[in-house]
Amino acid sequence: MQISFIGLLVCVGILLVGYYCRGPLIVGLLASLAFGATSLMTLSWLGGSSPLIYTFFVALVVTAIGARRRVWRDLGNVFGKIRTLWILSCLMIYTAVGAWLFPRLFAGQTSVFVQSGTRRGIVEASLAPVSGNITQTGYLVLGGLTATALCVLLLHEDRMVGIRRGFLLWCSLHAGMGVIDLIAKLAGAGDILWPIRTASYAMLTDVREGGFWRITGANSEASSFGGSSLVCLAFCYVYWRKTKSQLARGLSALLLILLILSTSSTAYVGLAILVIPVALSILRSFLSGRIDRDEILIIALIAIAAVIGLTIIVYDEGYFAPLVHLMDSMVFNKAASASGQERAYWNIKSLQALIDTSGLGVGLGSSRASSWPIAVASQLGVVGGVMIAMLLLVVFKGMGHLGQYVDPETNAVVSSARASALASVVAGSFSSGSADPGMVFFIALAVISATRARARSERYTARRALPLGRPAFKTR
Template identity: 30%
Template sequence: MIIEVIGVATVLAGLWVLWQGPVAAFWVLSLSALLGAAAAFKLPALGDASVPPVIVVALFLVISVALRPRLREAAIESLAPSGPGFWLLLFTTYAVASAYFMPRLFQGLTHAYSLARNDIDVGIVSLVLMPRASNTTQAAYLIADLGCFMCVRALMIRGQAKAITNALIVCAVLLLVSAVVDVVAYHTDTAFLLSWLRNANYRMLDAGEIGGFKRIVGTFTEAGAFSYVALGFYAFCLSLWLDGFRTRITATLALLLALCLLLSTSTTAYGSFAIFSSLILAGALVKLANGQATRRDCGYLVIFSMIPFLLGTAIMFAPSIWSAMMGLFDATVSSKLESQSGIERMRWNYFAMKNFWDTAGFGAGVGSVRASSFAVALLANTGVLGLLLFVVMLASSFTPGRLLSFDDAVARAGFRACLALIGAACLSAASVDLGFVFFIFFALAASARQLRKREAPQFAASNPAIGARHYQLQGASS
C-alpha cells in the first residue's frame, strides 16, 4: 500500500472527527466527496487501485456512529424490513455476492469491456470474463455506500437535518469555487498547482476544450463527473427554494449551479438537466392547474417561459455569442454520437447488453462490465434481479403529500436530487456504483416516512382543521 500526502491528511481528519463526533464526520465526508480525482492510498496488490479520501472518511463516520448508542440504534433500524434501507441491503448483498460468484460461474463464456491498468495508462478494454481486481474494488464501494447511507439516515432521524443541510450548502459553494479555480488555472497556465488534488490512478481529462469553452472538471477527473455531482446539488438547492426554505441562499446557488452546468460542455449535463427540468416544470404546471402553485412555482414557470425570448435577444444583439453557443451545442449534443467518444461509448453499451444475454440475464458480476449507462451497467453486472431490487429500493423512498417541517423538506430535496442523479447516470455512468453523493441524498429521502410519523401529530395539533380530518381518517381506518 502506498500512502499519499492526502492520505495522511485524511487519516488525521478522521481521528479528529472521532473526537468531535458524527456531525463533524459528516461535514468531512461531504467535503471529501468533492475530491473525485484524489487518492488517499494506492493498492498495488489490486492493480494499483486508488482509494479515494471519501472511503477513508466513511470508515471513521461509521466508527463514530457505532460508538454512540442512540445513533447506532437508528443506523440499525434504517435496515428494517420493507423500508428503503432494507431493499438497499438486499441490493448490496446480492451485488457483492455477484462480484464473487458470477465471474467464476461464467468465466471464459464471453468478452466484456472492463477497466485495465498497466504501466502506461488506465483504460477500458475488451477482456475475457474472469475474476478481476475491479470486482473487489466495486464490491467494496457498494459496502461503503451502504455504511454511508445508514449513518446519514441515523443523523437525519436524530434531528440533525439542519447540520446536514448546512454541510451540503457549503459543499455546493465549494463546488462552484472549484469550477472557477479550474477555469482560471487553465487560462493562466497554472493548472499544475492543482496536481496534488489529481493524484489518483485515473485517466485525467482536465485540459479539454470544446468550441472555445474550457471543459469544467473542478476537482474531478473529467467534465461528466463534475456535472454529475453539480446536478445533484442543483436539484437539492432548487427543491429547498421551491419549498420555501432558505430561499435566498438556495435560489442563488441553484442559479449559479445551473449556469455552471450549462458552461460545463458536458453532454451528460445538458441531457440530465433537460430531463430533470422537465419533471420539475411538469410538477409546477400540475400544481398551477390544481390551484396549489406557490409564488416560487410561478416564478419557475416564468423563468422557463422567458428562455425563448432570451435566445431571440441573443440572436439579435449578440450574434457572436449565439454562434459560439450553437457551436458548443453541435459539438456536445447534435454531433456527439458521431464522435469517437460517442461511438466508443455506444460500443460499450452494445457489448454490455451482449454480456447480459450471454449470462442468461444473471449478469457478469459487479465490477466485470463497464458501460456508458447506469441502466445498461446494472443489467450487465447484476442482471434482472439487481435491476428489480434497485427499482424497488428507489420507489420505496418516494413519499408524496404535504410538507410537515424543514426536516421533511430536506428529505424531499434529497429525493429530487436522487432523481436528477439517476437521470444523469442513465446517460453516461460506467458502473453500478452511483457514488457517495447519491447515497447521501438517498439517505435523506429514505428518512421521510419515519420523520412524518413523528411529526404528523405535532402538525395536526398546530392545524386544528387538518388535525380533525387526520383523526377522522384514523378512526375510519381502525
C-alpha cells in the same frame, strides 16, 4: 500502500470545518464528495486503486456506530422499523457473492470491456475475475453500510441540520472550485487545482472543446464535474423553492451557469430532462392561479435571456457560431462521434453478456458500460436489478403523504436530498459504467427511510391522541 499527504491534509481541513458546523461526521462526509479526484492513499496490491477521501469519512461514520455500547439494540431497532434496510442488506450480500462467483462461473463464455492492466484505456476481453470486482463491490458495500449507519443516527435524533449544512457546504465547495478552475484557465494559468488531484485516474483537466475550456473543478474530467453540478443544482433548487433560502438561490444560479459552461454532454442532456418537471410545476401553478414571485422571476429571466439572444443575432448572425458548434459536437452529433459509437458498443456488449449469462449477470466490476441501467442489468442481472429498482422506488416516492407529520424544514431537506439522488440517477444513466448507484443515492435513501419511519411514529401517536370514536382523517 502509499498515503497521500495532500489527501490527508484535505481530510483534516474538512474535519475542522465539520466540527465548526457541529457535525464533523455527517457534514464532513457530504463535504468530502466535492473532491472527486482526491484520494487518501494508493493501494498498489489492488492494481493501483486509489479510494477517494469520502471513504475515510464513511469509515469514521461506520466506526462511530459500531463503537456504541448499544449498537446491536440500535441495529435491531432500525431493521425493525425500516424494512428498506433488509432489501439493502440482501443487495450487498448478493452483490458480494455475485462479484466473486459469476466471473468464475461464466469465465470465457462472453466478452466484456474492462480497464486495461498494461495501458490506460478500456479493452475488450473474455470474462474473467478482475480487480474491479473487489473495488466496485467495496464501494457499493460502503454505500450500504453508510445508509445503515445514517439510519441509526437519524432515526431517534433530529440531525437534519447537519444534513442540510453538509449538502450546502458540498454545493458551495463544488461551485467555488469550479469558478476557480474556470477563471484560472481563462487567465492562462492552466490547471491550478492539480495538487489536489491525487487519485490514480486519467486526468482530462486541460482540454478545450469547440473553443471553450472544459470546466473540471476538483474532478478528473468535465463529465464528472457536469454530473456533480447537476446533483448539486437539484438540491439547491428544491431547497430554495421550499424555504426561500437566499444562499440556495445564489448557489442555484451559480451552479446553473457553471453547468452550462461545463461543455459536458451528460450535464446538458440531464438538465434538459430535469427542466421538464420544473416547467410542469410552473405551468400547474400558472393554471391554478397560484404562481409565486420566484416562478415569475424564473419566467422573466428566461424571457430576458431570449430577448437578449435574439437582439444579438439580429446585429451579428455569427456571434453564437462557436456555441452552436459546441452544442452540435457535444449533444446533437455526440452519438455519431467515435466516442459515442464506442460507448454504444459497450452497452450492446453489456446486454449481450446479460443474455450469455442467462440473466444472472457477470458480477459487479467485471465489465464496463456507458449507462447505469445497462450496467445494473449486465453486472447484477435480473435479481440484483429488481432489488435496485425497489430501492429506487423508495427514493422516488420520498415522503409522500407522510410529509405532513414532519416539520417544514425537515420536509424541505428530505425533498432536496431526494431530488439530488434522482438527479444522480439521471446523470448516471448517460455516463456511469458501474452498477453502483453512488454515495449520494445511499445518503438520500437513508435520509428518506429514517424520516419516513419517524413520520409513521408521529402519525401513530397523533391517531392515539384522538378522542374515542373520532376518525383520524376526515372522510367524504
